[in-house]
Amino acid sequence: MEPYRIKAVEPIPFPSRGDREQALTRSGYNLFRVPSAQVTIDLLTDSGTGSMSAAQWAAMMIGDEAYACSTSYERFDAVLRGITGFPEIMPVHQGRAAERVVFSTLLGPGDIVVSNTHFDTTRAHVEATGSQALDLPSPEAADLDSDHPFKGNIDLGALTDLLAGPDGHRVKAVVMTVTNNGGGGQPVSLENLRRVRAVCDEHGLVFLLDASRFAENSWLVLQRERGHGYREPVEVARATFDLADVFWASLKKDGLANIGGVIGVRDDPELARRFRQRVILDEGFSTYGGLAGRDLEALAQGLSEVTDPRYLADRADTARWFADSLHKAGVPVVRPAGCHAVYVRAGEILPHIPAHRFPGHAWSCALYLEGGIRAVEFGSLLLGSGGGSAPHELVRLALPRRVYTRSHLEYVVDTAVAVGRIADELPGYRIVGDSPALRHFTAVLEPAPHAG
Numbered sequence: 452m453e454p455y456r457i458k459a460v461e462p463i464p465f466p467s468r469g470d471r472e473q474a475l476t477r478s479g480y481n482l483f484r485v486p487s488a489q490v491t492i493d494l495l496t497d498s499g500t501g502s503m504s505a506a507q508w509a510a511m512m513i514g515d516e517a518y519a520c521s522t523s524y525e526r527f528d529a530v531l532r533g534i535t536g537f538p539e540i541m542p543v544h545q546g547r548a549a550e551r552v553v554f555s556t557l558l559g560p561g562d563i564v565v566s567n568t569h570f571d572t573t574r575a576h577v578e579a580t581g582s583q584a585l586d587l588p589s590p591e592a593a594d595l596d597s598d599h600p601f602k603g604n605i606d607l608g609a610l611t612d613l614l615a616g617p618d619g620h621r622v623k624a625v626v627m628t629v630t631n632n633g634g635g636g637q638p639v640s641l642e643n644l645r646r647v648r649a650v651c652d653e654h655g656l657v658f659l660l661d662a663s664r665f666a667e668n669s670w671l672v673l674q675r676e677r678g679h680g681y682r683e684p685v686e687v688a689r690a691t692f693d694l695a696d697v698f699w700a701s702l703k704k705d706g707l708a709n710i711g712g713v714i715g716v717r718d719d720p721e722l723a724r725r726f727r728q729r730v731i732l733d734e735g736f737s738t739y740g741g742l743a744g745r746d747l748e749a750l751a752q753g754l755s756e757v758t759d760p761r762y763l764a765d766r767a768d769t770a771r772w773f774a775d776s777l778h779k780a781g782v783p784v785v786r787p788a789g790c791h792a793v794y795v796r797a798g799e800i801l802p803h804i805p806a807h808r809f810p811g812h813a814w815s816c817a818l819y820l821e822g823g824i825r826a827v828e829f830g831s832l833l834l835g836s837g838g839g840s841a842p843h844e845l846v847r848l849a850l851p852r853r854v855y856t857r858s859h860l861e862y863v864v865d866t867a868v869a870v871g872r873i874a875d876e877l878p879g880y881r882i883v884g885d886s887p888a889l890r891h892f893t894a895v896l897e898p899a900p901h902a903g
């Protein structure tokens with residue numbers, strides 16, 4: 452059961468069918484543009500959407516809003532140093548701000564960055580420097596039915612082949628994303644991370660850790676990987692951070708707060724100095740990084756709560772139960788479930804809609820129309836900006852932290868079943884107008900009832 456009880460409640464909206472139809476049409480069939488007042492259950496993202504604890508709300512009251520070297524910064528710095536062991540900690544306002552600082556400093560045109568899977572903003576920031584972002588997910592990730600415990604791993608064979616090949620000298624860094632958000636929220640094993648460290652040492656590459664879900668990954672390592680000798684999620688987290696040269700995180704996830712990010716540098720004072728200059732230019736003085744003192748307090752407290760084994764056990768159990776319930780009800784999902792989301796295999800539910808008519812998008816529009824539930828397509832609309840198609844047409848049902856109960860999720864299961872009953876009638880969609888980078892955020896679409 453949830454290791455907490457509810458202290459403050461917030462009513463959720465119940466728009467009528469007519470309201471939902473109107474909201475969807477007005478939004479240009481893009482759920483990112485639907486007002487949240489028209490959403491009953493919001494599973495768009497687990498980013499910045501969590502509930503804070505009473506201790507976090509209390510900590511916010513003692514936020515020190517001094518411009519430089521506030522006591523709130525000191526607390527944030529101390530908590531993060533304690534978890535990560537990194538000596539240089541810089542707050543930024545969110546994850547992509549960290550990515551901009553890191554990549555604009557480290558990369559130049561023609562460089563290659565390799566990853567288990569770049570998250571969409573990570574890829575966009577790598578590409579903004581004129582570099583290439585290459586995903587080398589482990590082969591097991593392609594098999595949506597495989598119960599392999601670490602489908603978030605990088606393909607080490609493909610990595611060593613790349614390094615031995617003609618483009619090997621262009622590779623500058625490896626980004627390990629834990630858990631692998633773009634790859635279905637699957638965890639990365641400590642063994643895989645250790646091998647990446649060895650490859651980086653051998654070839655002089657920088658090991659970058661995108662630690663946005665470090666606590667969730669640590670929990671799944673504890674559950675699924677044998678022989679590491681650790682008993683607590685904090686110990687696994689520390690072992691993970693110990694392998695990296697530089698880390699960043701969107702603290703809107705495992706920071707358990709609504710805004711925030713961080714960059715850490717291990718033992719390169721010159722690199723830390725260059726990052727800090729960039730933070731000052733882009734974000735604000737390097738002890739607040741675009742955040743209020745009270746945000747730093749909420750994050751410091753959240754980071755000291757997130758590695759609680761009871762919290763993590765409940766989070767993982769809820770995701771597994773949700774995935775199993777959908778599966779038993781005949782809604783195909785990616786297995787095994789990770790922690791932060793369950794991914795529905797919309798391409799299999801809507802085989803009559805081709806990839807370029809976005810079956811995942813069609814399924815998520817239907818889920819909204821049927822039950823006011825907001826999810827996000829993870830298929831050819833989000834991943835195929837260059838005109839290509841995604842390997843799988845998925846929809847992500849993200850789980851905000853400490854927000855929804857199992858009865859909310861039962862309602863989602865029932866609604867997903869209702870969508871299954873009308874699957875044959877659902878139209879695909881086409882994009883109207885142009886499509887820039889990260890097009891899924893802004894695209895205007897229209898139903899395309901006939902394929903082609």
Ligand SMILES: *Cc1c(COP(=O)(O)O)cnc(C)c1O
Nearest residue numbers: 545546547570572632663701703
């Ligand atoms: C959310 C996320 C980011 C980007 O962070 P924002 O806070 O949304 O800017 C980067 N990497 C991963 C793995 C993420 O999940």
